[in-house]
Amino acid sequence: MQTQIEIHTEPLNIQSCIDWVMSPDSGGIDVFIGTVRNATKGKRVLKLEFEAYKKMAINEINKISEQVFKQWPVQKVLVHHRTGTLHVGEIPVIIAVSAAHRDAAFEACRYIIDTLKQTVPIWKKEFFEDGEIWVAAHP
């Protein structure tokens, strides 16, 4: 039962995330890689800015990971999230889960990204040609 959580401004490294969750007991690794999309509702996105309340965000991701280990027979959980300015195609988040069997890895990975988007204090601002908005701030 091992968890690695990181939040920082450096570019995320996909290979090192996969290497960290790899283990001889594992039959598979499920990886979710979030990428910056070039448009939102048909409007061209120039860049995103991510901000985190780092201490609390790590706390909340830890809670998600604890829940995952209670709910699924997984071996390692990794969540790396980037902050700062990201351009189209760059990677704000990597989630990697290893497990003996694939069902647990797939389900846990999905649960982590879905829950992260609901509870973890990280915010993104979208920059368009004609303005900028904090995503989800207003109804």
Added chain:
Amino acid sequence: MEINILAFGIAKDIFGASTVSVELPAGSSTAHLKASLEDKYPKLKQLASYMVAVNNEYAEDCLTITERDEVAIIPPVSGG
């Protein structure tokens, strides 16, 4: 008592600063804090929702706040 509040995301724009302080009677709760902030910054009420975090945990409205607590305003999150 004076409570210092950390602001993130759109809350920072609404307050015009990444920290603000409010004066509250001793023994005030999260709900009192929200009411006081909404009074001072009515745009908070236009948000889809927002939470108060006390010492890095989401706080219920009835939680009593003290000057020693780390208090933050958490507008709707959008990570990932």
